[in-house]
Amino acid sequence: QVQLVQSGAEVKKPGASVKVSCKASGYTFTSYGISWVRQAPGQGLEWMGWISAYNGNTNYAQKLQGRVTMTTDTSTSTAYMELRSLRSDDTAVYYCARPVGATTDNWFDPWGQGTLVTVSS
Amino acid sequence: SYVLTQPPSVSVAPGKTARITCGGNNIGSKSVHWYQQKPGQAPVLVIYYDSDRPSGIPERFSGSNSGNTATLTISRVEAGDEADYYCQVWDSSSDPVVFGGGTKLTVL
Numbered sequence A: 001q002v003q004l005v006q007s008g009a010e011v012k013k014p015g016a017s018v019k020v021s022c023k024a025s026g027y028t029f030t031s032y033g034i035s036w037v038r039q040a041p042g043q044g045l046e047w048m049g050w051i052s053a054y055n056g057n058t059n060y061a062q063k064l065q066g067r068v069t070m071t072t073d074t075s076t077s078t079a080y081m082e083l084r085s086l087r088s089d090d091t092a093v094y095y096c097a098r099p100v101g102a103t104t105d106n107w108f109d110p111w112g113q114g115t116l117v118t119v120s121s
Numbered sequence B: 001s002y003v004l005t006q007p008p009s010v011s012v013a014p015g016k017t018a019r020i021t022c023g024g025n026n027i028g029s030k031s032v033h034w035y036q037q038k039p040g041q042a043p044v045l046v047i048y049y050d051s052d053r054p055s056g057i058p059e060r061f062s063g064s065n066s067g068n069t070a071t072l073t074i075s076r077v078e079a080g081d082e083a084d085y086y087c088q089v090w091d092s093s094s095d096p097v098v099f100g101g102g103t104k105l106t107v108l
Helices: none
Strands: A003-006 A010-012 A018-025 A033-039 A046-052 A058-060 A068-073 A078-083 A092-102 A105-111 A115-119 B009-012 B018-023 B033-037 B044-047 B061-066 B069-074 B083-090 B097-099 B103-107
Touching: A003 A092, A003 A105, A010 A018, A018 A092, A018 A115, A033 A068, A033 A105, A033 B097, A046 A068, A046 A078, A046 A092, A046 B097, A058 A068, A078 A092, A105 B033, A105 B044, A105 B083, B009 B018, B018 B103, B044 B061, B069 B083
Parallel strands: A010 A115, B009 B103
Antiparallel strands: A003 A018, A018 A078, A033 A046, A033 A092, A046 A058, A068 A078, A092 A105, A092 A115, B018 B069, B033 B044, B033 B083, B061 B069, B083 B097, B083 B103
């Protein structure tokens, strides 16, 4: 079955960087992109960006431009999201999700299990 | 940027029908997708393209979309339906994926 498995929880200090991985299985990795969505404690879902696993094209949320980098490793069917210059308000559960549907009308199915990133001094 | 508005909470008795709304400017011209998120779990797709159900989602879940409001309807509500529900659309702005703020469904 289609599955996305993410790396484990991280604790980082303000100003540091974090890199979260998302390993895909059960489908042809390069036929889809990967999106990243985060959820601060007790809050809603926030789209962070998207990467094409076919050609590496990316589209990042405006508020994260310059701090986020999304990459893929097609040899291992793994996507990565790196967030730099971490702040306390980056504390959140980070999800990867597979976009499905038309190029300009995606929904997400499935989602990874989530990775808790805690930013604290 | 495009804004989706959901009520923070909806309560319903078991066996009754729950309706969760998602408001947006002319949202009827967009496709709306819905996710269910139970505590401590990742979101799960329950409706896509306004009213289509993924395999494995009960027929009790249905959706509609017209004018300025999309609606997720859950018939014969069960205790296991208690969760947060999020609507989502694709917008042509610079941040193309937009989520509603979420609605907490409480089964009384």
